[in-house]
Amino acid sequence: MKTITATTAAAMITAPGSGQGKSMVTAALARLHRNAGLKVRVFKHGPDYLDPMVLEVASGQPVYQLHPWMTGEHECRWRLAEAAQDADLILVEGSMGLFDGDPSSADLAKLMGIPALPVIDARGMAQTFGAVALGLASFDPDMPIYQVIANRIGSARHGEMLRDSLPPGIGLLGAIPRNEAMNIPDRHLGLVQAGELGDLDTRLDQAAAVLAEAGMEILPKAVTLSADAPEPPPPLLSGVRIAIARDAAFSFIYRANVDLLGGMGAELLFFSPLTDKALPEADALWLPGGYPELHGATLAANTPMLEAIKAHHQAGKPMLAECGGLMACAEELAERDGNIHALLGLVPGRASMADRLQALGLQSLNTQEGRLRGHTYHHSRLETSWQPIARTRKIAGTEAEPVFCHNGLVASYFHGYFPSAPALVATIFRGQPFHPLTEKEPSHA
Structure with a gap:
């Protein structure tokens, strides 16, 4: 059985809870680095059809689900290791809050050895931003968090206050201002389908530009991913x-x-x-x-x-x-x-x-x-x-x-x-x- 081992930059884009903006931040990060000439692979934690549609357009690469229970731990490891062979960056979009669910986004990140990169909605928040970041980072000592992202800030001064509030050991990757480019319409089951947005490429380029202005071109830390290649499926549908x-x-x-x-x-x-x-x-x-x-x-x-x-x-x-x-x-x-x-x-x-x-x-x-x-x-x-x-x-x-x-x-x-x-x-x-x-x-x- 062939074993795949590869090293590349990787992060789990997560949040304290739903509605913090992590889906669009993930898509914008993917487009930002893709526009810089890098090959970006994005994955989605858990059962989700709509976010991957947008993430595929953002990255220009196929998006697969990762979930230790639904897809299995081995498949999670294999898909990431396979992607790491030629990807410059791997992003995994989490689901709900970092520690929500069983298995949670944190569980997947720990299994794969990928650090979490929380997106925190900073509207109406100042020094408490640091407390939220510290709480996420200290809740589980086996879940490394080196940086956070401040989303929907009101001004440059607001971003500086958030940066100053962070405890030692946690940096601010970027402070994203409120901008219409960071929004995608949704409906009762989630985001509007990517194919229904005729201007999605333009929206993603605009969102990537917002992140570039926030200085978010820095890649996350590199990690080494390894897995045994799976056996090919049996030909049970040959001729069907x-x-x-x-x-x-x-x-x-x-x-x-x-x-x-x-x-x-x-x-x-x-x-x-x-x-x-x-x-x-x-x-x-x-x-x-x-x-x-x-x-x-x-x-x-x-x-x-x-x-x-x-x-x-x-x-x-x-x-x-x-x-x-x-x-x-x-x-x-x-x-x-x-x-x-x-x-x-x-x-x-x-x-x-x-x-x-x-x-x-x-x-x-x-x-x-x-x-x-x-x-x-x-x-x-x-x-x-x-x-x-x-x-x-x-x-x-x-x-x-x-x-x-x-x-x-x-x-x-x-x-x-x-x-x-x-x-x-x-x-x-x-x-x-x-x-x-x-x-x-x-x-x-």
Whole structure:
């Protein structure tokens, strides 16, 4: 087995909590160093689809998820070590606050040997800034913090006060002024998708210029990353043609999921349920999550596509529908404003948008074929007469999600991370039955 060892500058961009501005700071840092001619690789801690879209545009490189539970510790080490072979800088964007969650961003940083670089929103703050930085740095002695970033400062003098407040051993990488360039629109599931922002490149260049003016061109400390290369996936999908929905309505797709399908031998064909009139000729179909609720009228009006997907299902061909894909499979989709759209009708009942988050948290689908790890996160609810054949197991957060199966269709609000259970994923896309485990039965993964 080949071992990869490489050294490069790296940091975990984190914060005391959500809303501090770390996503845009990470993107702006990536663009700043990319514009300086460096190769920058960015990763995202935890299950997230939207931030990576922006980070890919910012860095010009693919972005993968890192999460000790969902992706596994070995995969975290391998992806970072592989990237370090030719990257001048590695940035990992944390999730929530530095110590929030289990495993937290701090847990990942410690496992990988990467220092944390907290972004602290300094609005309305002076000397207390130093207390916050000291608290983050001293909370866990195994979590090194050498520098912090002050965000949304009001003036140069404000930045000087923040710098002076820091305790010995902690420096200020930069003080970022309040600037519209550091903002990206968001909606109920997070940031607006990168593809919906026609001026995203301009915004990122402007944000990078703001960081340059704040003197943030200095690279973080270099770290050495090492990992054994993984074994290639088994060719369990050799010869299988899989059509994958990918457009503004269906875009929540982990790169690692697509990599695995291809690595197992599948031929991947992408199509748009919004604009295409026919499906590619395929053996199996994947409707991933996304924002079907924003495109209900367009989806409902594309009758040729609806009929093509129905025909695929009626023929008993395999089909996986995740979250937004499940919503599209319902008979009706009800928007918040009361508009109702007739959609695929493969699942009896109605998917309705709610005023608040309906589910959130890490979950797994445990079967004899493997343990598929992932998460749930949605603002809609499904009312259906169907009974699930299985339920995911809640690791953290809200209640477990039902999993529905019928005539080759596997549908759930659950988002799976495919590399965690290749055999189960292959079983689903080959249309073969899988066997859910009871609470007391062990899984193979």
